Amino acid sequence: MIVLVHAIARDLSLSDTDPNEVKKILEYLRKFQSKNFFQYLKILAKNGDRVGHSKKTVAYYSAIETACKKHLQEYQDQPQLMLNILAQSIIKSRLGEAKRNPTPIISNYLNLILWAIIKHRHKPKKK
Template sequence: MFTTESLTEAESQLAHNLAISLVKEDTDVNEVGKVIAYLRSIVEQPDAGRRFFSYLKILVTNGRQIGHSSRTTSYYCNIERACNQYLQSQQGNAQAMLKILGWAMRLMRYYKVSPIEEISISESPQVEQVSERQAEIAEVFHPQKFEIDQVLDATVLGIKGNKVTYEMLETIKLTQKEPKKASFLKERQVLKVKITALKDDGSIKSVKSIE
């Protein structure tokens, strides 16, 4: 299971920098999920950190053979470059690496649907001042455990055919099929939704209106 422990200030900045770097390179978040899955499978091994970085090198070297698209190799290169830059200092602590990568993947999903121009990569892992935007993100991704059948308030952002885009907790956006209810909803309407599925990292995968 993905750990929901909170990050230290330094780890939080590393996760932020990783996410921003990967999103700006248009890296596929699913490929990040795959390297996280590998690290999770070996995290208890004494040399897990070293093995993880060796694994990244193998992915880059063999990307064309094992990739499922022409862009897969570039995704692996982006991931290796970002991890070398921001995770080398944590190589001796695989649990910390796993935690930072997991939060970085969550932030990537957020940044991919939100403008990131005003958010920059910090040169220092220590943050003396936190912007309002970063504080908002930290609030959403602070250890918050979602559960199947959990009920949340959601705002209808848009309706297209039988697809409805919801916004929850003011930052999480999901587009869901609501064939029976879409025609009865209105934009900016606030209603209750129930979580019907979660992703591997514990974030929300799908919801359904219960009103």
């Protein structure tokens, strides 16, 4: 999960996505915990110019949609897990960690074990 969090944060940071826009997406996911999350992202990316306050809003929503589809789609049946991953990604991207360090470093053996346990527990359900 650590690697996943970092990958999303890196993608959002490198695209200069406004963390406040990501936070709005996070609030939607927190409130609705919905399987329609990816449809919601698609609609925002397509119609961001209608809801945004800046000329960059469409680009922000497009970057958010791309990062979430790339990294979270396999967890779409686990909205709480997606919520946790996205929340941690926002924190990392706000701190600028992802831009300064484009590859995650798992600093010690304990973190590696923890990551493996979390990854194993949150495997997507087979259909």
